[in-house]
Each structure stands twice: as structure tokens, then as C-alpha cells.
Amino acid sequence: MKSPLLSIWATAVFLTFLSQSASGKQCVCELKNLDRPFPMDKLDNIGTVASECNRTITPNQMEEVDVLTLGLQRRLEQLKDSMAVLEKEDDGELYGAVSLRIIELELAEVLELMAKLKGITRSRQQLSQATSSELQNMMKEMLNLEEFDRMQVVKKHRENQRIKRDLAICQHGLQVTPQPPTPARGHCPQGQLVSVSGPRTYALTQYGTSYPYGAWGKDPKPPPGKENMHWLVALTSSNVYANYIRQYSSLTTIVLGVGPTDTVIASSNPTTNTIQGPNVVMYGDALYYGCYYTPSICRFNMTARTVTNVVLPQNSGYNNKYTFGYQEGGYTYTDLDFATDESGVWVMYSTPENFGNIIISKLLTDSPPALGKTWRTSLYKFTASNTFMACGVLYATRFLNKETEEIFYSFDTVTGEERYNLKIQIKKMQTNVQSLNYNPQDRMLYMYSDAYILSYDVIFR
Structure with a gap:
């Protein structure tokens, strides 16, 4: 992103000739910036925020939720099986007391997993809201920086990206989605x-x-x-x-x-x-x-x-x-x-x-x-x-x-x-x-x- 924006800044600079010697051996010129200087600090700040977002949000976070959900599912199945065994074999004495204690421990694990899953889900929602706000602010800042685009470098770059995207979509459309096999009815190639x-x-x-x-x-x-x-x-x-x-x-x-x-x-x-x-x-x-x-x-x-x-x-x-x-x-x-x-x-x-x-x-x-x-x-x-x-x-x-x-x-x-x-x-x-x-x-x-x-x-x- 820095390269086109630096090019934008450069276009706002003009050379104005002030004097030249009679012999033609020496000329003096003055470098004048006819526009306000390009705000590099803002661009650097946007880069920092983007890097922080990439560091904070990772695919592993979604996998963590999946792992907890699967673990909770298996714990519930185990708890259900333990309850079925207790109902079937409870003798009302020592065996029943031990089985109830096991079920109590399994239930505690389920509640702990649910609490952890709830906490992670809540934190992910807060992170999503914060990230959305940061992205909106970054988009506003980038639009403000486009005021320096005297030669419409960014606009042409964006148009090129759009053309590339449309071309990729067109090429993808030409590649027919693989269809399921169509064997004669009643005769599956994979068998019965x-x-x-x-x-x-x-x-x-x-x-x-x-x-x-x-x-x-x-x-x-x-x-x-x-x-x-x-x-x-x-x-x-x-x-x-x-x-x-x-x-x-x-x-x-x-x-x-x-x-x-x-x-x-x-x-x-x-x-x-x-x-x-x-x-x-x-x-x-x-x-x-x-x-x-x-x-x-x-x-x-x-x-x-x-x-x-x-x-x-x-x-x-x-x-x-x-x-x-x-x-x-x-x-x-x-x-x-x-x-x-x-x-x-x-x-x-x-x-x-x-x-x-x-x-x-x-x-x-x-x-x-x-x-x-x-x-x-x-x-x-x-x-x-x-x-x-x-x-x-x-x-x-x-x-x-x-x-x-x-x-x-x-x-x-x-x-x-x-x-x-x-x-x-x-x-x-x-x-x-x-x-x-x-x-x-x-x-x-x-x-x-x-x-x-x-x-x-x-x-x-």
C-alpha cells in the first residue's frame, strides 16, 4: 500500500526555475511542494493496526471453539450412557452411591466445559465488534489519504484489481462444478x-x-x-x-x-x-x-x-x-x-x-x-x-x-x-x-x- 501512496505524494511536488547563469554552466532551482505534505504517520498507524488485527485474530481461535463443542458433545454422550447404566443396574446401595458420584463428577465436567465455551464465545463476539469498528476507521482513513491521489494511481489500481477479480470469476464459471456420478438406478458404483x-x-x-x-x-x-x-x-x-x-x-x-x-x-x-x-x-x-x-x-x-x-x-x-x-x-x-x-x-x-x-x-x-x-x-x-x-x-x-x-x-x-x-x-x-x-x-x-x-x-x- 505504501508504494502507490508515495507516488501520489511525489506528484504534488513541482520544480520552479528561478535563475540561470549566462554561461549556461550552472542553474539554480527551488523545490516547492504546492500541496500539504503527505501524512506518513497516518499511513504507518493504519499499517500497525492492520498488523495487530492479523496477530489477534487467527484460525486457531475458531478451532478452539470447535474442539470445545466436540468435547462437550462427547461428555454429554458419556453422561447419558452413565445415567442409562445407573437406571438399569442400580441396587439402591453401594453400587448406586458410587455410580451417582461418577455421574456427579461427569456433570461437573460438563458444566465446566459449558462455562468455558460460553466465556470464549462472549470474548469472540467482543473481538468481532472491536475489529469491525477498527476496520471502519481504517477505511475512513484510507479514503482521506486518497485526496493526495492527483494522478488517480489508487483509483486505477483498484480498477485493475476489479478487472482481475471479474476475470477470475469468469474463468471459474467456465470450470463446470463436478457433478455426482450418475450410474444406472439401483446399481451404485460404490456397492450396496x-x-x-x-x-x-x-x-x-x-x-x-x-x-x-x-x-x-x-x-x-x-x-x-x-x-x-x-x-x-x-x-x-x-x-x-x-x-x-x-x-x-x-x-x-x-x-x-x-x-x-x-x-x-x-x-x-x-x-x-x-x-x-x-x-x-x-x-x-x-x-x-x-x-x-x-x-x-x-x-x-x-x-x-x-x-x-x-x-x-x-x-x-x-x-x-x-x-x-x-x-x-x-x-x-x-x-x-x-x-x-x-x-x-x-x-x-x-x-x-x-x-x-x-x-x-x-x-x-x-x-x-x-x-x-x-x-x-x-x-x-x-x-x-x-x-x-x-x-x-x-x-x-x-x-x-x-x-x-x-x-x-x-x-x-x-x-x-x-x-x-x-x-x-x-x-x-x-x-x-x-x-x-x-x-x-x-x-x-x-x-x-x-x-x-x-x-x-x-x-x-
């Missing part, structure tokens, strides 16, 4: 789904426990520049409706709940074309969901912020008619379940003609969207708690207990083969599963469970 491990991610959303219904995930077909973007839809009205999508720049930011960007579908909630039900997905920078109070599928373009839709087949269930079920009841307004896999977007629904059993339709992701080929299954929807697709195979889950969900059913859209004996278990951290979807890019399941977001590794043989 055999297990689910994790959770790898487990965190409460930025909303806290206010909204237990929702969905989250990562676009399997993101536009350039959004490869690491994660999205979140919480049903913020009656646990049924939503009118905006919240996006985060990375997994870390969504876990920590910082820096979200909200994209509004409609100004009021609920209203025409807003979201009804938790089973939504993002694909190709568009959100697919059940339209509010209509038997239609909505496609919301995140860039153009426009909605197009396609009407469901006649008599298709909507508005809480054919829902997923579990041991204690049903998941309300889950008539439509959207899913992504290697080949695109799918939608699952039911009709009275198919006796409330699940129907699978391939969704053509045009604008407006359209329904493609359709398959009818023998799986009664209320016996399943959720579904997802992987390589053209439908997988259904059911509630086993508060700690375990089970993938028990599959339907292959290539062979038409149905299986009810999979017995693939998923470890839960909360009781209910409001939405579940597979991402073929990272081969992970994204779960929304009682206001918590979780992710799991999908293991193929």
Missing part, C-alpha cells in the same frame, strides 16, 4: 448400502429448541461459489410452515450458528407458495417442497427468487392426510417427502387408490418442474418414519426406540425388488426424526431431529 455410522455432526440450530420441525443439508449440485454452502429450513410457524431459507457459508458456521443469510420466499407466513411440511431438499440452487395448502410441488429458484410448481396426480394426499408415523403417533404434514440422489430429485407421496402406500415419482428439475416416471410400492406410509433415496433405491426407516432408528425397507426402481429385512440401525441423539436426506456428493445422510442437526456417513459394500 450396508450401514450408517455416526453421527459425525451433532448441534443445536441457531434457533435453539424453538423449532423442532425442519430440514438441513448441502446442495448435491451447487452453482460455482456455493460448493461449501449449507442450508437450513426451520418450520417457524406452528411447526408446519416456513417462508424463508437460511444459508451458511460452511459446516462450521452452521454448527456455530454464525453469519447466516436469509432468502425470503414471501413476506408473510403462511401464504401462497410458502413451505408446508419439513421434508424439503435443495438441488441445483433451487428448493423443492410442498406448496402451502395446495396439492402441488413448489420449486423456488434461490438466485431469481421465483416460484414455479407442478400439480400432483389427482387424489394425492396433502395437508396432513397421509403422513409418516412412529410409535407414539405421526409426524404432521409429511404428506410429501423429497429426496436427492445421484440422478437428481425424487418425491414420495400416497393416494387412496394405492391404499395409502408410498408412491415414488422422479422429479424433472426444469422450471417449472414436472413429474417423470412413477413407481407404486406396497409399503404403507404410516408404518415408516421417513424415507430417502440412494442410487435410485428408496430406503424407509422406522422408530425402534428413543436411541435407535432402523432402515428396514428398500425398493429398487430398476428391478422393482422390495425388501423388508434390511435391519440397518441409525444411532439417534434425540427421539424423533423430522427429515432425512442423502447427499451423493459426500455420501452422507442429513437428519433434522427435534431442533438438532446431525449428519451420518453412509457405508456401501
